[in-house]
Amino acid sequence: MDDDQLDEPLRSAARDYHAAPEPPREAMWRAIEAQRRVDRVRRPAARRWTAWAMAAAAVLTVGIGIGRVTVPDAPAGPTPGNPVAAAAPAPRVNETAYRLTTVEHLSQSEAFLTLFRASVRSGTHEQLASATARQLLATNRLLLDSPAAENRRTRLLLEDLELVLAEIAQLSPGASADDRKLIREGMERGGVLTRLRTVVPAGTTSTRGDL
Amino acid sequence: MDDRELIGRVLAGDPRAERELYDAHVDRVYRLVYRMVDDPHRAQDYTQEAFIRAFRRLGDFRGESALSTWLCSIAISVALNGLRTLKRAREREVNIEDAPAIGVRAVEADPDLKTRLTHAIDRLPEGYRTVFVMHDVEGYTHQEIAETLGVQPGTSKAQLFRARARLREALADFARD
Numbered sequence: 001m002d003d004d005q006l007d008e009p010l011r012s013a014a015r016d017y018h019a020a021p022e023p024p025r026e027a028m029w030r031a032i033e034a035q036r037r038v039d040r041v042r043r044p045a046a047r048r049w050t051a052w053a054m055a056a057a058a059v060l061t062v063g064i065g066i067g068r069v070t071v072p073d074a075p076a077g078p079t080p081g082n083p084v085a086a087a088a089p090a091p092r093v094n095e096t097a098y099r100l101t102t103v104e105h106l107s108q109s110e111a112f113l114t115l116f117r118a119s120v121r122s123g124t125h126e127q128l129a130s131a132t133a134r135q136l137l138a139t140n141r142l143l144l145d146s147p148a149a150e151n152r153r154t155r156l157l158l159e160d161l162e163l164v165l166a167e168i169a170q171l172s173p174g175a176s177a178d179d180r181k182l183i184r185e186g187m188e189r190g191g192v193l194t195r196l197r198t199v200v201p202a203g204t205t206s207t208r209g210d211l
Numbered sequence: 212m213d214d215r216e217l218i219g220r221v222l223a224g225d226p227r228a229e230r231e232l233y234d235a236h237v238d239r240v241y242r243l244v245y246r247m248v249d250d251p252h253r254a255q256d257y258t259q260e261a262f263i264r265a266f267r268r269l270g271d272f273r274g275e276s277a278l279s280t281w282l283c284s285i286a287i288s289v290a291l292n293g294l295r296t297l298k299r300a301r302e303r304e305v306n307i308e309d310a311p312a313i314g315v316r317a318v319e320a321d322p323d324l325k326t327r328l329t330h331a332i333d334r335l336p337e338g339y340r341t342v343f344v345m346h347d348v349e350g351y352t353h354q355e356i357a358e359t360l361g362v363q364p365g366t367s368k369a370q371l372f373r374a375r376a377r378l379r380e381a382l383a384d385f386a387r388d
Contacts, residue, residue, distance in 0.1 A: 032266075
C-alpha cells in the first residue's frame, strides 16, 4: 500500500498543509517553566499527604485495636428484640483523619498567606499566587463539606479562609497593587492569619493544633 | 548528550536539563501540533501542555521508543483531545449540519490546488488525517506512526491508503480540469 503515492503536484501541495510559523519558543517555555515550579512545590506536598494518610490509617488501626482489647464484648448484632442496639450510632472512625487533613490544610494556607502578604508589602509580583490559591480553595471547600466543619470554630475559620482564597484565586496577572492591597487588608481585618497561627503551631503540621 | 542521560538529569531535578530537552524537541512537536490544529494559539497551548505532561510522566518513559516519538504521542493525544472538545463545543453552538469541520476555512469561489487539498485533508476522518499528516506531510515512517499512535504499522498503512484514496476522490474534478 505504501507505493500508492499521490501525484507529485498533490504531494507537493500537501507539504504546505497548515505550514507552521516560527514556534513561540520563549513564550511556551515561560508557561512550561511556571507550571513546573508549581509541580515541584506540589509533588512534595502530595508525598506529605500520602504520609499523612498513612499516619492517619496507622492511628485508626491502633485505635480500633485498643478498642477491641479494652471494650467488653458487645451483645450480638441488632435483633428485633434489641432495638437499642439497632439504633446505636455508627462509630465515627474518620474523625482523626479529618482532623489531620484539616491541620495540614490550614498549615499550608498559613504559609501561603504569609508569603502572599509579604509579596504585597514588598510590591513583588507573585505569578503563581492564583494557581496556588485555587488549589487550596478546592481543598478548603471539600473540608467545609466534610465532618471537619462540624466544629464551629473550624467552620468559621474555613469560611473566612475561603473568602480570602477566592479573592486571590480571581486575581489576574495584571491585577493592580491596589487590588492586592485590598485583599491583604481584608485578610488582616478578619484576623485570618492570626487565627490560622493559633490553630497551627509554628513550624509544625502535627496534630497538636487546637481544632 | 543522548536522551537517556538528559532524562536522568531531568529526573534528578535539573531545570537546565528540562530546558535542553525542550529545546531539542520543541520545533518538531510544535510543527506537528500546528499541522493538526491550524491555529497559533491552540498550537502553543497544546505544545505547552504536551511538554508539561511529558515532564510529569518522564519517570514512566521506558525507552521502548525514541524520546521524540514518545513526546509526539503525548502531543498528538493532547491535540486530538483539544480538537474533540472544541468540536463538541461548536456542535452545541450551531446546527450540526451547518457546522464546518474544525479548522476548515471557507472555500474560495475558484480555489487553487492547495486550497482544495487543504479543505479535503481537513475533512478526512480524524485517524486518516493524523496518519496522512504524519506520513505524507511530516515524513514520519509507519513504524514511528505506529509507536506514536499505539497502533500496528499495518493499520497506519491502511489508513494512509484510505486517506489518499479519499483525497483523490475529493480532487477528482480538479484533476480532470
